[in-house]
Each structure stands twice: as structure tokens, then as C-alpha cells.
Amino acid sequence: MTAQSKPISKRGGHWFDGLTAGMVTQQAAVPSLRIADGEVAGHACRVLLVQPDPDSHFPRASRGEVGLLEGYGLAAAIDDAIKTDAHNPQKRALIAIVDVPSQAYGRREEALGLHQALAAAVSAYARARLAGHPVISLLVGKAMSGAFLAHGYQANRIFALADSGVQVHAMGKAAAARVTLRTEEELDKLAADIPPMAYDLESYASLGLLEPLVEVESAESPSTNDLDKVRSVLVDALNDIQPGDTGLERRLNGVNRGASRLVREQLRTQWEA
Amino acid sequence: MTELTNTALNRTEQLGFIDLSARKRIESLLDSGSMRELLTPFDRLTSPWLEKQGIVPQFDDGVVIARGKLDDKPVVAAAIEGGFQGGSLGEVGGAKIAGILELAIEENRKGNPTAAVLMLETGGVRLQEANLGLAAIAEIQSAIVELRQYQPVIAVVTGPVGCFGGMSITAGLCSYLIITREGRLGLNGPQVIEQEAGVEEYDSRDRGLIWGLTGGIQRFATGLVDAFVDDDVSALSTCVRDCLAAGVPTLHRSDDIAAPLKRLQQFDTREQIDAQRARFTLTQGKTA
Numbered sequence: 001m002t003a004q005s006k007p008i009s010k011r012g013g014h015w016f017d018g019l020t021a022g023m024v025t026q027q028a029a030v031p032s033l034r035i036a037d038g039e040v041a042g043h044a045c046r047v048l049l050v051q052p053d054p055d056s057h058f059p060r061a062s063r064g065e066v067g068l069l070e071g072y073g074l075a076a077a078i079d080d081a082i083k084t085d086a087h088n089p090q091k092r093a094l095i096a097i098v099d100v101p102s103q104a105y106g107r108r109e110e111a112l113g114l115h116q117a118l119a120a121a122v123s124a125y126a127r128a129r130l131a132g133h134p135v136i137s138l139l140v141g142k143a144m145s146g147a148f149l150a151h152g153y154q155a156n157r158i159f160a161l162a163d164s165g166v167q168v169h170a171m172g173k174a175a176a177a178r179v180t181l182r183t184e185e186e187l188d189k190l191a192a193d194i195p196p197m198a199y200d201l202e203s204y205a206s207l208g209l210l211e212p213l214v215e216v217e218s219a220e221s222p223s224t225n226d227l228d229k230v231r232s233v234l235v236d237a238l239n240d241i242q243p244g245d246t247g248l249e250r251r252l253n254g255v256n257r258g259a260s261r262l263v264r265e266q267l268r269t270q271w272e273a
Numbered sequence: 274m275t276e277l278t279n280t281a282l283n284r285t286e287q288l289g290f291i292d293l294s295a296r297k298r299i300e301s302l303l304d305s306g307s308m309r310e311l312l313t314p315f316d317r318l319t320s321p322w323l324e325k326q327g328i329v330p331q332f333d334d335g336v337v338i339a340r341g342k343l344d345d346k347p348v349v350a351a352a353i354e355g356g357f358q359g360g361s362l363g364e365v366g367g368a369k370i371a372g373i374l375e376l377a378i379e380e381n382r383k384g385n386p387t388a389a390v391l392m393l394e395t396g397g398v399r400l401q402e403a404n405l406g407l408a409a410i411a412e413i414q415s416a417i418v419e420l421r422q423y424q425p426v427i428a429v430v431t432g433p434v435g436c437f438g439g440m441s442i443t444a445g446l447c448s449y450l451i452i453t454r455e456g457r458l459g460l461n462g463p464q465v466i467e468q469e470a471g472v473e474e475y476d477s478r479d480r481g482l483i484w485g486l487t488g489g490i491q492r493f494a495t496g497l498v499d500a501f502v503d504d505d506v507s508a509l510s511t512c513v514r515d516c517l518a519a520g521v522p523t524l525h526r527s528d529d530i531a532a533p534l535k536r537l538q539q540f541d542t543r544e545q546i547d548a549q550r551a552r553f554t555l556t557q558g559k560t561a
Contacts, residue, residue, distance in 0.1 A: 072534035105469035119445025123527035126418035153411040196405040263368035
């Protein structure tokens with residue numbers, strides 16, 4: 001299946017609509033970006049979504065991919081929140097709704113420095129977190145590779161819906177099979193033994209990167225119950241994130257991240273020796 | 274890979290950096306005798322995932338990290354071995370880089386200025402460790418954004434592998450980025466673009482096209498890197514020291530947002546791009 005024939009996901013839009021009902025929509029720099037400011041149980045927040053823009057003048061970034069405009073557009077929206085709240089002791093939370101099939105693959109993108117556009121977004125999210133903005137990601141669809149690095153991976157907490165349509169990976173299965181000279185079936189067999197290679201959410205959860213999965217009635221288009229549930233998950237997280245909690249250390253506790261912990265322990269010992 | 278140990282050659286001619294191993298690269302840049310490698314191959318911290326896939330692991334997982342000095346100032350250094358699994362980052366190698374950057378942050382917090390130099394020869398995430406490579410890259414990126422508040426983080430891309438995938442984003446976060454003619458920098462590798470977008474979009478066998486758009490000369494001309502140097506240890510060493518002396522930039526490249534966004538919004542995409550148009554677009558309003 002080529003990229004162009006894959007259906008465009010509408011999940012992100014549905015969740016954004018539901019969660020931001022009653023919030024104030026902000027004018028985004030680019031049409032593929034949606035921004036809303038509001039409150040979740042008294043916590044000020046800015047909700048951000050990258051969505052498909054079929055009319056994008058960058059043809060390789062019209063289906064929800066994170067491209068040049070999306071990278072800089074996210075950076076602008078987040079940087080604006082950092083500057084606006086600079087002297088405010090209550091920093092608004094940033095909530096990233098993640099439904100991104102990939103980064104944009106194209107000649108214009110490489111030539112014009114897509115890596116730099118995505119670095120702008122990564123930097124903005126990381127600076128926000130370091131400045132004390134609680135950053136939360138909610139994975140409602142795909143969270144792939146460079147697209148996820150730019151939109152979601154710098155969060156204090158990453159939540160995901162318990163649904164097979166939610167997927168985190170470094171590369172789509174077909175492409176990964178070709179690059180590693182394996183068939184997709186072989187990849188599946190390997191993944192059963194090797195959790196970081198797997199495409200299912202339970203394996204991903206074993207890496208310690210996720211908060212407990214959120215069970216919902218309809219991942220595609222949330223019910224009122226689903227929205228209430230996710231709001232309560234967000235509120236709990238916002239209450240839980242402490243002012244000094246600006247790092248990513250809690251991700252190191254996963255069952256399948258032993259080597260990441262061991263490296264840091266031994267490194268510290270040798271550093272201090 | 275050949276290691277140039279001929280001192281006569283060293284004295285009389287350029288000493289190439291590209292042919293050096295990751296370990297020698299660090300050693301050649303740091304103040305003489307100041308390098309202390311941490312988590313050496315003798316510690317045998319190997320990838321827990323490769324052997325299960327029939328791939329022989331390496332005792333340093335293809336990443337060398339060290340403490341040392343540059344012009345007598347404390348630094349941490351990391352170099353990725355492009356020759357091991359394409360310089361791909363797995364769990365252990367990624368944790369080594371993130372870990373040493375995190376320790377450098379702690380030193381700075383304690384009031385001991387400590388900068389960083391990263392030698393990035395990498396295809397990005399190691400697909401055999403997929404999600405843990407990606408997670409490690411996110412952690413490296415977080416550490417760079419924090420560390421560069423205190424001291425410069427300097428990246429060097431010399432080839433032969435170049436810097437791709439998630440690690441090209443990492444390069445874009447650094448305070449200074451140094452490249453050679455043989456270095457390449459880009460998010461997506463040519464084969465992946467060709468496969469995803471078709472050969473008309475990107476012909477992975479067209480070396481002229483690829484080097485013209487993503488090679489060191491072009492990246493310097495478009496302002497996406499700060500310095501262009503020869504493949505020469507002494508030239509690189511001077512350049513890295515100059516970057517360190519320049520200190521933390523007032524505005525990091527990654528935080529220059531409004532101007533590039535405006536240029537891209539106005540960019541006419543009706544025709545396909547070439548190197549000349551990329552230069553023009555990215556340097557509009559700047560004195561090149």
C-alpha cells in the first residue's frame with residue numbers, strides 16, 4: 001500500500017473537538033495545526049493537535065504528517081505559551097493530542113531542513129517542560145518516529161488509549177522489513193521476543209515510557225464517557241506533576257529498560273571515581 | 274578502517290578525521306592526555322537485544338563517551354562509531370550519550386561549567402531496538418536542551434555516514450554545528466524517501482542530487498550549520514575550540530522560529546526544488 005492510498009485519520013480531530021469544547025480556539029500559524037486555550041478542572045492549559053491539511057502547499061505533508069510548517073508552527077505556538085507565562089508562577093499545561101502517521105518524506109522537506117523544523121518543535125516542548133509547564137501527551141492514533149519526537153515525546157507524562165489503532169514505532173512495518181532485510185512475518189515473530197521491536201501497545205508499555213493505558217468505548221470518536229474519563233486522567237496527572245518535576249527520569253523504571261538503568265548507574269560510579 | 278598512527282604523516286600533512294575510529298576522534302580533539310573514557314569496552318555493556326537477532330554485539334555498543342578538557346575547560350564528549358550497525362543508536366549506546374549529558378548538567382548545576390562535544394555519524398534509530406532507540410533519542414534531546422542553557426553543546430558531522438533520522442533533529446538542537454565536505458545532514462535517508470514518495474520525488478541513486486541538497490557545502494550555504502571545515506584534525510580542533518570560546522549563543526538555531534516559518538509559508542511549491550532555490554529560500558533577508 002502506498003502512502004497516498006492510506007486513509008487519512010480523523011481521530012485526532014475528533015478528540016481535539018471533544019476535549020476542547022468550551023475552550024478558546026487560537027489562530028494557529030498554519031492550517032494543519034489546531035490550538036485551544038482553556039481549563040481542565042482549574043488547571044490552565046493549551047491543547048495542540050497536528051491534523052491533515054489536504055490543501056497544504058507542501059504536497060508531502062498533506063495527510064497529517066509532521067512537515068516543515070508543522071514543526072515551526074508547533075514551535076511558535078509553544079514558544080508563545082512560554083513567553084506569555086514567563087512571569088506567571090502558574091504555567092499553563094501543554095496537552096499534545098497525538099495522531100501523526102510519520103514525518104513528511106519529500107525532496108523539498110530535506111532541502112529546506114525538515115530536521116531543523118522538527119528540532120524547533122522538540123526544543124519548544126523541552127524548554128516548556130524545563131520552565132515548569134506540565135507537558136502531557138495523549139496518543140489517540142499513530143505516534144511514529146520523527147513525528148512523535150517533534151510532537152509528544154518530550155512530555156512529562158505520555159498517555160495512550162488502549163486500542164489497536166494506537167501505535168508507537170520508529171518506522172512503519174513495511175519499511176522496517178525492507179530496511180532490515182526481513183519479511184513482515186519475520187518481524188512479527190522477532191517482535192514477540194523483543195519488546196522494543198513490537199508494534200503492539202502492551203509491549204511498548206513494558207518499556208516504561210507510558211502511563212497506564214486508558215480504556216475507552218470508542219477510540220475513533222470519543223463518547224461522553226470517554227471524554228470524561230480522559231479529562232479525569234489529565235486532572236490526576238496535572239495534580240501529580242510537581243513544580244520541580246521537569247525531567248524524564250520516571251521513564252527509566254520499565255521492566256524492559258534494565259540496560260538503560262544499568263548504564264546510568266555504572267556511568268555515575270565511574271564519573272565520581 | 275585505517276587508523277592513522279604514522280607520526281611522520283601527522284607532522285607533515287593534514288591528518289584526516291574521517292578515517293579515525295570514534296575513540297581516536299575524541300582523543301584527537303581533546304587536550305592531549307586529558308581523555309578519560311567512561312564505560313569502556315572492558316565494562317562489556319552490550320546491547321541486550323542484538324544477540325537474540327543473530328547479530329554480534331560490540332562491547333561499547335558502537336558509542337564512545339569520555340570526560341576531558343578543551344583548552345583546559347572541562348567537557349564531556351561522545352562519538353558514534355559509524356562502522357558498527359551504520360552508527361545506529363540502540364538502548365545502550367543511547368543511554369551512554371544521554372547519561373553523560375545528564376551528568377554534565379549536574380556538574381553545571383553544582384557550579385562546575387561543563388560543555389559537550391558530540392561526533393554524530395549515525396543513521397538514527399537502530400531498527401533492531403526500535404522503540405528503545407527512539408526513546409533514547411528523546412532523552413538525549415531533552416538533555417541537550419537543558420545542558421545548552423549552561424554551556425555550549427557542539428556537534429561535529431564529518432562523514433562518512435553523515436547524520437540522519439532522529440539524530441539529525443538532535444544535531445539541530447546543538448549550540449553549534451560543524452560539518453565537512455564529506456558530511457551529510459538530513460532527516461530521512463534517500464532510500465526511505467524514494468520508497469515512501471517514489472523515485473520521481475527522490476532518486477536514491479542520484480548522488481549529485483543527494484549531495485547537492487544535503488551535503489556539507491549546501492548545509493553551510495543554507496545556514497543550517499555554523500562552520501564548514503576541511504577533513505583535518507587540526508582544523509576541526511581549532512573550530513571546536515572557537516565554538517567553545519564563543520559561549521552559549523544568544524539565540525539557538527532551534528529557537529529561531531518566526532523567520533524560517535515565514536519563509537516556508539511563502540515558499541512556492543509548484544515547482545520541485547533544487548539546491549539553488551533552497552539556498553535562496555533559506556537565506557532570504559540574511560547576508561550570506
